[in-house]
Amino acid sequence: MAVVLGLNAVFHDPAAALVVDGVTVAAAEEERFSRRKHGKSPVPFSTWELPEHALRYCLDAAGVGVDDLDAVGYSYDPALATVPSTRLQDDAWEGMRTLYAERAARFLETLLPGVDATRVRHVPHHVAHAASAWGHAPFDSCAVMVLDGRGERGSYLAGVVRDHRLEVLARQDLPHSLGLRYEELTAHLGYRRSSDEYKVMAMASYGRPTHLEAFRRLLRTTGDGGFVTEPVDWSAFAPVGHGDGAIDQEHVDLASSVQTRLEEVLLELAGWLHDRTGERCLALAGGVALNCVANSRIYAEGPFEDVWVQPAAGDAGTAVGAALHLAAELGDTPVPPPTPALGPEWSDAEIESILRAAAVPFERPADIADAAAEVLAADGIVAWFQGRSEFGPRALGHRSLLAHPGHPRNLERLNDVKGREQFRPVAPMVQLEAAKDAFEGGPIPSPNMLFTHRVRNGWAERIPAVVHVDGTARVQTVDPATEPLVHRMLGAFRARTGLPVVVNTSLNTAGRPMVDHPRDALECFASAPIDALAIGPFLLRRGAMFTGAAR
Numbered sequence: 368m369a370v371v372l373g374l375n376a377v378f379h380d381p382a383a384a385l386v387v388d389g390v391t392v393a394a395a396e397e398e399r400f401s402r403r404k405h406g407k408s409p410v411p412f413s414t415w416e417l418p419e420h421a422l423r424y425c426l427d428a429a430g431v432g433v434d435d436l437d438a439v440g441y442s443y444d445p446a447l448a449t450v451p452s453t454r455l456q457d458d459a460w461e462g463m464r465t466l467y468a469e470r471a472a473r474f475l476e477t478l479l480p481g482v483d484a485t486r487v488r489h490v491p492h493h494v495a496h497a498a499s500a501w502g503h504a505p506f507d508s509c510a511v512m513v514l515d516g517r518g519e520r521g522s523y524l525a526g527v528v529r530d531h532r533l534e535v536l537a538r539q540d541l542p543h544s545l546g547l548r549y550e551e552l553t554a555h556l557g558y559r560r561s562s563d564e565y566k567v568m569a570m571a572s573y574g575r576p577t578h579l580e581a582f583r584r585l586l587r588t589t590g591d592g593g594f595v596t597e598p599v600d601w602s603a604f605a606p607v608g609h610g611d612g613a614i615d616q617e618h619v620d621l622a623s624s625v626q627t628r629l630e631e632v633l634l635e636l637a638g639w640l641h642d643r644t645g646e647r648c649l650a651l652a653g654g655v656a657l658n659c660v661a662n663s664r665i666y667a668e669g670p671f672e673d674v675w676v677q678p679a680a681g682d683a684g685t686a687v688g689a690a691l692h693l694a695a696e697l698g699d700t701p702v703p704p705p706t707p708a709l710g711p712e713w714s715d716a717e718i719e720s721i722l723r724a725a726a727v728p729f730e731r732p733a734d735i736a737d738a739a740a741e742v743l744a745a746d747g748i749v750a751w752f753q754g755r756s757e758f759g760p761r762a763l764g765h766r767s768l769l770a771h772p773g774h775p776r777n778l779e780r781l782n783d784v785k786g787r788e789q790f791r792p793v794a795p796m797v798q799l800e801a802a803k804d805a806f807e808g809g810p811i812p813s814p815n816m817l818f819t820h821r822v823r824n825g826w827a828e829r830i831p832a833v834v835h836v837d838g839t840a841r842v843q844t845v846d847p848a849t850e851p852l853v854h855r856m857l858g859a860f861r862a863r864t865g866l867p868v869v870v871n872t873s874l875n876t877a878g879r880p881m882v883d884h885p886r887d888a889l890e891c892f893a894s895a896p897i898d899a900l901a902i903g904p905f906l907l908r909r910g911a912m913f914t915g916a917a918r
């Protein structure tokens with residue numbers, strides 16, 4: 368019976384999580400409070416910055432004080448770092464990262480006066496990623512893979528979890544890193560490394576793997592659970608890209624080649640791990656596990672019957688994992704949460720007070736789900752802000768932009784609202800009971816949007832806005848047991864249109880973190896061509912906003 372705070376701060380995506388008696392009661396990313404995407408730059412000098420707003424939120428949400436904390440987990444162990452803190456100018460100041468990580472307890476004392484610094488424990492980065500996966504996966508025992516860019520000295524971990532204990536079976540040390548190679552490709556194509564990798568994945572589907580043989584030589588498994596990633600001269604394959612959203616053949620072919628080889632390598636690693644463990648189920652975490660195309664191939668072609676991916680697979684998830692790892696060491700059994708909605712929420716009264724303070728016109732319809740569906744059925748775009756925010760980079764019906772899937776131009780409309788590249792797909796959310804009618808080839812249920820599915824024959828014409836260029840869609844299935852309000856909204860839309868599907872993308876505008884405060888929702892609504900904002904039980908309409916009617 369322990370109260371454990373988990374912190375991620377070392378690279379980027381700073382985040383905090385609180386685990387009480389094995390239950391993850393709160394988790395949030397700092398970017399949602401600070402409004403700076405990814406929280407901070409992943410340079411050694413920023414390592415000292417802790418997720419101060421996120422950790423305060425976690426403690427307040429649970430009503431936990433500093434004195435109640437049995438342990439604090441920090442998801443990086445400087446004792447494992449390749450460059451010690453005494454070598455501050457070597458290797459691009461990497462020693463500074465080690466030094467700041469060593470001092471994390473002291474930095475925490477400045478934020479949480481009275482915290483017992485002796486209770487702050489360093490948890491190895493990939494052990495924390497692993498715990499975020501096995502601790503939240505709905506499996507009693509499983510194999511686990513951490514697919515990352517880098518930790519202290521490694522980039523990959525594979526193991527097995529039995530009786531809530533991780534046994535590590537393989538590690539891959541730097542400089543070999545699938546994640547870092549993919550980041551290099553992202554930068555070469557002109558996009559932001561360690562941030563825009565999902566754009567490269569989307570681009571890959573426009574290309575052909577024309578350089579696959581070369582990448583089979585450059586990225587290869589070693590037969591012992593590890594792999595080699597040779598240095599890549601990216602310019603030998605294609606010139607540096609501009610990151611301007613253009614689809615040109617040499618760049619999409621390069622993206623396709625690396626993406627395809629990544630998938631092959633992951634399948635080989637999964638095969639090795641299955642042979643070693645004989646486990647039925649696989650849990651995944653690490654930034655590369657956000658690659659839903661690769662996840663789908665592991666699911667469809669790999670040896671495991673079931674695959675579960677931590678929705679916060681990136682570094683933010685290590686806050687949860689560090690806490691779960693220590694909670695398990697203290698004797699608690701991690702309890703998988705029903706959904707990743709572990710972030711802040713506002714009461715109806717709080718939302719109403721903010722709306723009144725902003726002096727905006729709003730209504731309180733009999734059923735917000737039905738009112739939103741009515742706007743959607745009339746081809747309006749709805750900003751949907753409901754309940755606790757999702758922990759992880761995907762909007763899953765709590766901080767979402769919604770639209771009608773039947774009109775192909777809605778992809779362009781949403782990408783315009785968000786000011787982003789037109790090659791970026793948007794995803795369908797679908798009532799669970801109707802998912803198999805429309806989609807195939809991926810796991811169903813698929814509640815966290817971490818796999819792609821093929822759109823069934825006859826459905827591509829009905830829901831063209833959500834069908835990617837390769838005939839797939841990144842599906843979120845909505846279970847009425849865990850998401851009753853979203854499911855009801857989908858049902859009300861289906862009653863009007865015959866479609867159990869709505870377009871879903873995250874509620875934010877270009878380059879900004881997801882909206883996570885009613886005031887941010889109002890700013891987003893006012894500054895983008897969104898037709899209605901459904902926030903708590905209240906509905907704001909664009910027309911009324913600017914005529915002052917319907918107050």
Ligand SMILES: [Fe+2]
Nearest residue numbers: 515517654682
């Ligand atoms: Fe990581």
